[in-house]
Amino acid sequence: MFVRDFVLLSLTFLLCLFTSRGEELWREDVTGRMNIGVTASGFDQIRLDCGSNNFQVVVETLADFRGVIYTRGSFYSRKAPCFLDANGGRRFRLKIPYDQCNVEDDGEKFQVTLILQHDKELIMPGDGAFALQCDLSAKDSKSFKVSAVSSISLADPDPSGKDVPTHLKSTVSAPNVVVFKPSDIRPRKSPQRIEL
Structure with missing residues (x-):
């Protein structure tokens, strides 16, 4: 029982870690480079x-x-x-x-x-x-x-x-x-x- 709980807890922790890291990567990749501003095109x-x-x-x-x-x-x-x-x-x-x-x-x-x-x-x-x-x-x-x-x-x-x-x-x-x-x-x- 202890091993199963430990595995579930570990998987939950890793899932949370990867999910939050994915959000940080998205913010890094897009937010810093995407600038909506005055344009003369289109x-x-x-x-x-x-x-x-x-x-x-x-x-x-x-x-x-x-x-x-x-x-x-x-x-x-x-x-x-x-x-x-x-x-x-x-x-x-x-x-x-x-x-x-x-x-x-x-x-x-x-x-x-x-x-x-x-x-x-x-x-x-x-x-x-x-x-x-x-x-x-x-x-x-x-x-x-x-x-x-x-x-x-x-x-x-x-x-x-x-x-x-x-x-x-x-x-x-x-x-x-x-x-x-x-x-x-x-x-x-x-x-x-x-x-x-």
Whole structure:
């Protein structure tokens, strides 16, 4: 009886030891090397048109896209209009209402972060995020009509939503409609000088 108990106890101890060591190895292998952050890959352009009631967004990818596009905080609900499950294609349209989808409302300024995630379940390095902003407070100085200012900046896709340093945001703004392309991303390489 004593031998059997000793063997069972020893096996249990070894199993616990190997299991905890396996978790440590996984953390060592992935955690130290996996950095989800600002990226300029995987998209051809993001187009934003600030409507009177919603963000009108067109996302164009470089290749056939079978991931998910959603506003930060809407991943688990997986409900339109805050979430789009892409099953192929390169061009996707979303209408994100100013009063839904975790949109930050500052009177006449509305902001939301849009995530472009290539895997349907996991956010990984190479996924993109874009801070979309619609400022409806601008007025045309000649006609006194309200004219929206649309802005797109790079954001961090990490679920913790860390702020992106100003020098990496690469904000593009324009009246009403703005298009953000990889070529808009800073820091850009400066032209090489040729000395004669």
